[in-house]
Structures are given as structure tokens and as C-alpha cells.
Amino acid sequence: QVQLKESGPGLVQPSQTLSLTCTVSGFSLTSYNVHWVRQPPGKGLEWMGRMRYNGDTSYNSALKSRLSISRDTSKNQVFLKMNSLQTDDTGTYYCTRDQDNWYFDFWGPGTMVTVSS
């Protein structure tokens, strides 16, 4: 069955770099796009960027200077790296997928990231 699961450090110090991994199963990264979406505590959802099935990437312009998304298809993993973290980057980070149909049908459980010294 289709599964996505985020993993990474729960705590990151201000100004440091966040590294998250989305491990998928039940589908191929060469057939589906994987997106990262985040949610600050008690707030709404923000689309961060995506890794497309063909290896292309797109980013939210508000984050583009700090964000990088990559993948390892042999390991069924998509990676997020974001530098210069600040306290307002605290929140739950989700990976989700679509198939060039622009809606997200499966989501990971999310991973909570706290930016604090």
C-alpha cells in the first residue's frame, strides 16, 4: 500500500540547517511527484516545494533562497534541506504526493521540527 514517512531531527538550533527525509513505499518516485508542506503550530498549511517524477524541482519563492529538494530513487527517498532556520520555521513538516494532477492523495504522518537554542 502507498506510504510516505518523514524523518529527521526534532530539534534544530537557530541559524542551522534542517535535513529531512521522506521515505516512500507502494509507488515509484519516477512516476509520482513528492511535495513538502509545512504547518506552524495552530496555523495553516504552506506548500514548500516539490520533486517532480522526472527529477525537476520547484520551490515556493518565499523559501527558494534557503531550500533544496533532492532524491535517491534507489532508496525511494526524497530529501529536504533548508538553511538559516529561525524560530518561525518551527512546525510540522509533511511530505505528500501527486501525479501531475495537482491534488495530494496520500500524506505522511508528519514530523515535528522545533527551532530553539
Place this chain on the structure above:
Amino acid sequence: DVVLTQSPATLSVTPGERISLSCRASESVDTYLHWYQQKPNESPRLLIKYASQSISGIPSRFSGSGSGTDFTLSINGVELEDLSIYYCQQGNSLPHTFGAGTKLELK
């Protein structure tokens, strides 16, 4: 970026009533408008795709309508398990933006 404005921010409901939630786009998104339900401490769940298309496994009391800039999510006979936050999302252009959400609470 396309801005999605959801209203109301909070809606107090009585079980059994029919309700409508609104999502308005700052520019036309055609029918590339999707709805999600999010319960506390859970991931969002896709409810409706392309404004009005149903999703397998989602109760039939959920329906959607609209095109262009004005969209509605309706729940015909609210149940207690529907008390959640509902988000709209546009897929017409990047960045894929979400509305701020409508929270359903018990009256």
C-alpha cells in the same frame, strides 16, 4: 501567487444540519480546487478533487461545487466526526496555495 480566502473562519454547527463552507480565489483557478479535512494531530485527508469530484472512501454527505474563483464545500447532515478544520488548495499554478481553513465546532 493565488490567494485563497476561506469563510467563515469558524462555524458552529449542530449535528444533522446542512452546512456550506466558502473558498474564494484571487484569480481564476478553473476547477483546479481541492478540499481537505484535518483533524487534530493528523495529516490532511483529501475530500474533494477538481472542485466537485468525489473521492473513494469519503462519505457521500461531502460534496463540492464551483469554478473560476468561487467554490463551496457542503456537508449534508453534519456528524460529530466531521468536527475538524477544512482547507481548500489550488493546483492551477505554482506555488500550490492553501486557504487559511474553516474550523467546524459544536454549537
